Amino acid sequence: MQQDEKYISDIVRKIINEIENQSAGQSSYGVSVSNGIFDDVNDAVNAAKEAQKKWADMPKSAKAKIIEELRACLHAYAEDFSIRAVAETGMGRIADKIVKHHNAAAHTPGLEDLELRSWSGDKGLVYEDYAPFGVVAAVTPSTHPVPVLFNSLVMIIAAGNSVVFNVHPAAKKLSAYALEKFNEVIYKNGGPNNLACMLREPTIEGAEKLFTHPDVKLIVATGGPSLVKAAFKAGKKVVAAGPGNPPVLVDETADIQNAVKCIIDGASFDNNILCIAEKEIFVVGKVFDKFMNEMERQGCVRLQMPKIKELGAQVFSVNSKNEITISRDFIGKNASVLARAIGINISDDVRLLYGECETTCKWVGEEQMMPFMPVVKVSSFEEGVELSVKFEHGYGHTAVIHSNNIDNITKFTKALDVDIVVVNGSSLAGLGGNSGEGYFSHTIASPTGEGICTPRNFARVRRLAIANSLQIK
DSSP, X not given: XXXXXXXXXHHHHHHHHHHHHOOTTOOTTSSOOOOOEESSHHHHHHHHHHXXXXXXXXXXXXXXXXXXXXXXXXXXXXXXXXXXXXXXXXXXXXXXXXXXXXXXXXXXXXXXXXXXXXXXXXXXXXXXXXEEOSEEEXXXXXXXXXXXXXXXXXXXXXXXXXXEEEOOGGGHHHHHHHHHHHHXXXXXXXXXXXXXXXXXXXXXXXXXXXXXXXXXXXEEEESOHHXXXXXXXXXXXXXXXXXXXXXXXXXXXXXXXXXXXXXXXXXXXXXXXXXXXXXXXXXXXXXXXXXHHHHHHTTOEEOOHHHHHHHHHHXXXXXXXXXXXXXXXXXXXXXXXXXXXXXXXXXXXXXXXXXXXXXTSHHHHSOOOSSEEEEEEESSHHHHHHHHHHHHTTOOOEEEEEOSOHHHHHHHHHHHOOSEXXXXXXXXXXXXXXXXXSOOOSOEETTTTOEEOOGGGXXXXXXXXXXXXXXXX
């Protein structure tokens, strides 16, 4: 895809005009279909409830076909959705978002995840299978609006549910556009209208009303702290994805060249807005200079402390509650945007800024979600572990270690006690999919203990016990 500014701006302008002129109920498939977008919570939940009843009665083969067609749709619209995401949210890199959309399309787990269990013996037959909750309320973030929406949609409907989304306001136009496309695919392939719904104007108040609606049986919260807090207040089962501040520890046995390459790949991907991405680096003193030089050799731009402080003064501020806040002017922006803010002109091709910091620096303690990596020199592996634990903040999310000492890797893994530990690789490897092994999901439920979610996390387990009968022998 051509990357010059005029080409991109022309496409963005065309797409924004399309969004603004978009009319409800029009289908590119030429069928009459509800777009799933509602102004009222009750209307959305009622529509989703009716759709779920029909969906639950459909054969698994029909559901499997619809899910495959949804995957094809996301593949087809990956570039379109990516350009719209950058245009509306102002965050990330188009090329990286395209990769992210294809990854979600290809690797989101579906019906194959729902394996039944059975036991047969002298006392009869017992059979366990997965059943739906019904209507699920789901929250999506602005950082990955369509990948999370799609990932949640497929896993939720694979488990037999319908869903009502309260999307992030900063991505509501793109989310509505994508949801309409997905509903068209579902309807065209024999599924019910309104299997996926959303509130046209997402608000905290609307989310609270959605969460407490009597027909909503499960809440899936992948969003900011205020929405997650509102989800827990509803008194229902919640699958919640929490914050992360993933530390990286590089010890004296690490392959420095590989460590640097992996850190750049993970920390710079989509300008560091992934929750699993490397956020701060602790490097043992013996290899610190070698590490810092290798970062520069591989194309990163090093900032000295005065410039780090100057940039920090623009990025971080303290609100009336004495809480540190981060300027949205910098979240998910290219490294060149951060550099220009402090009077440094660099190419847009530069993926990452970095610099040496003390542990008292805000860059180390905050999940800043931008392509600047603070690097802290530590005296020993033990100090690196101690600081990694401290600055992970007990979120239980993700941590990364670069080491060829198996004992160090073991100690680090035990001490951090997080859902994902990546060893000698990019943080992206921890999610599976295109970059690693295993299943993939955007919902990493550290606060509620599910870890990397699959359709099983959105289903109920039901048991059928047939006493003293149906044994084969």
